[in-house]
Amino acid sequence: MQFDLESVRSRFPGLAITDGGVRRIYLDNPAGTQVPASVADAMSDCLLYKSANLGGGFASSEAAGQVVDSARVAMADFLNAPSPEEIVFSQNMTTITLHISRSIGRLFEPGDEIVLSRMDHDANVWPWVLLARDLGLEVRWLPFNTETFEFDLEDVDAVLSDKTRLLCVGGASNLTGTINDVATICEKARDAGAITYIDAVQSAPHLATDVQQIGCDFLVCSAYKFFGPHQGILWGRREIMEQLEPYKVRPAPSEIPGSFETGTQSHEDFAGVAAAIDYFAWIGETMADGHLDSWSHLDGRRRTLHAAMDFLFEYEKSVAEHLIGGLMQLDGVTVQGITATDAMHRRVPTVSFTHARVAPASIAQALAQQNIFVWNGHNYAVEVVKSLGLYETGGAVRVGPVHYNSIAEIDELLRALAEML
Numbered sequence: 001m002q003f004d005l006e007s008v009r010s011r012f013p014g015l016a017i018t019d020g021g022v023r024r025i026y027l028d029n030p031a032g033t034q035v036p037a038s039v040a041d042a043m044s045d046c047l048l049y050k051s052a053n054l055g056g057g058f059a060s061s062e063a064a065g066q067v068v069d070s071a072r073v074a075m076a077d078f079l080n081a082p083s084p085e086e087i088v089f090s091q092n093m094t095t096i097t098l099h100i101s102r103s104i105g106r107l108f109e110p111g112d113e114i115v116l117s118r119m120d121h122d123a124n125v126w127p128w129v130l131l132a133r134d135l136g137l138e139v140r141w142l143p144f145n146t147e148t149f150e151f152d153l154e155d156v157d158a159v160l161s162d163k164t165r166l167l168c169v170g171g172a173s174n175l176t177g178t179i180n181d182v183a184t185i186c187e188k189a190r191d192a193g194a195i196t197y198i199d200a201v202q203s204a205p206h207l208a209t210d211v212q213q214i215g216c217d218f219l220v221c222s223a224y225k226f227f228g229p230h231q232g233i234l235w236g237r238r239e240i241m242e243q244l245e246p247y248k249v250r251p252a253p254s255e256i257p258g259s260f261e262t263g264t265q266s267h268e269d270f271a272g273v274a275a276a277i278d279y280f281a282w283i284g285e286t287m288a289d290g291h292l293d294s295w296s297h298l299d300g301r302r303r304t305l306h307a308a309m310d311f312l313f314e315y316e317k318s319v320a321e322h323l324i325g326g327l328m329q330l331d332g333v334t335v336q337g338i339t340a341t342d343a344m345h346r347r348v349p350t351v352s353f354t355h356a357r358v359a360p361a362s363i364a365q366a367l368a369q370q371n372i373f374v375w376n377g378h379n380y381a382v383e384v385v386k387s388l389g390l391y392e393t394g395g396a397v398r399v400g401p402v403h404y405n406s407i408a409e410i411d412e413l414l415r416a417l418a419e420m421l
């Protein structure tokens with residue numbers, strides 16, 4: 001089945017907004033996507049009709065409990081997690097990482113080593129650097145190849161040792177767009193006896209995510225990057241989660257997942273997350289038949305969701321190729337990421353670029369004046385821009401299409417850039 005872009009776009013009211021008669025072109029998606037109306041409806045329904053604390057024997061509390069349970073099941077399906085009890089919700093990925101890192105750190109001794117990557121967003125870097133500082137751990141850095149924008153797997157071998165207790169790495173870079181071979185990296189870390197913590201914030205919106213196939217111990221993502229509300233979600237392997245001491249107050253649940261969820265949760269966000277997953281299921285049911293075979297080991301909604309993500313990625317690859325091809329035609333522009341047309345499967349469509357003479361902030365500002373939304377700077381990928389030598393020069397311009405963007409929108413961007421540069 002063809003990708004039905006018009007049906008997709010009609011589900012997102014934000015995409016139809018104009019300002020002074022000028023349409024908006026949202027290419028700021030790696031910082032947060034628009035949401036389908038069904039997500040907002042589910043959140044509103046929860047707030048208006050299911051507002052109560054959990055655990056009461058009365059109707060509104062039971063309804064809130066159902067919202068929470070369904071959201072855990074939805075996320076377990078989306079990530080192919082063995083159990084919904086391994087799904088923890090939190091305010092955002094950064095908060096959950098800062099929080100659980102304290103518990104994970106209790107497994108370590110001074111002198112133990114942790115591996116952090118130079119390709120990661122600071123949310124999967126600095127919580128661990130702080131932990132290392134507090135506990136006397138040694139940080140080993142995994143560099144990336146600044147010519148290929150990928151990790152060299154020999155470098156992974158080189159940073160692992162019999163003292164490595166933890167390896168943290170991202171599924172996809174929020175700056176270069178590189179997709180990392182996290183399954184292979186996790187296998188190497190596992191062989192070295194290390195726990196693995198995967199930041200899937202930028203891969204989950206584009207790629208089918210299967211924690212069992214990846215073989216990691218923890219995986220985190222953020223629903224506002226995949227068409228849901230502002231909410232972070234962590235999957236953790238039960239055997240490890242149950243070994244950890246949760247940092248919690250005494251009356252809070254002592255069993256997972258509640259033991260890692262601090263205070264009263266935003267139930268309306270749970271409802272919104274479940275609706276975002278339902279949105280992907282709709283894509284799967286209406287468009288992604290051709291991709292079901294690759295997921296024949298999964299059943300029901302899990303299979304539909306994973307097929308949907310593969311289907312959307314096919315379209316996104318064509319958008320990325322068009323965008324990169326156009327950028328490379330522009331005089332003075334350097335794409336800071338993978339560009340080979342036969343390597344689009346090794347990157348998400350998040351494309352950063354620099355210009356020989358014009359600063360990233362000036363380009364982003366000029367595009368904003370034409371209602372074309374992009375980000376500039378380091379985008380919290382501090383180690384990445386430092387590795388690329390862009391830290392002092394304002395980082396890069398980041399253009400981040402998702403599946404609701406059209407080729408026509410990319411052409412508008414390219415036309416605006418050509419005129420401006």
Ligand SMILES: Cc1ncc(COP(=O)(O)O)c(C=O)c1O
Pocket residue numbers: 030031091092093094095121123124170172173174199201202221222231232380
């Ligand atoms: C790769 C990556 N990791 C982590 C984060 C932080 O996510 P959150 O805003 O949910 O804390 C971001 C946010 O942009 C990101 O792009």
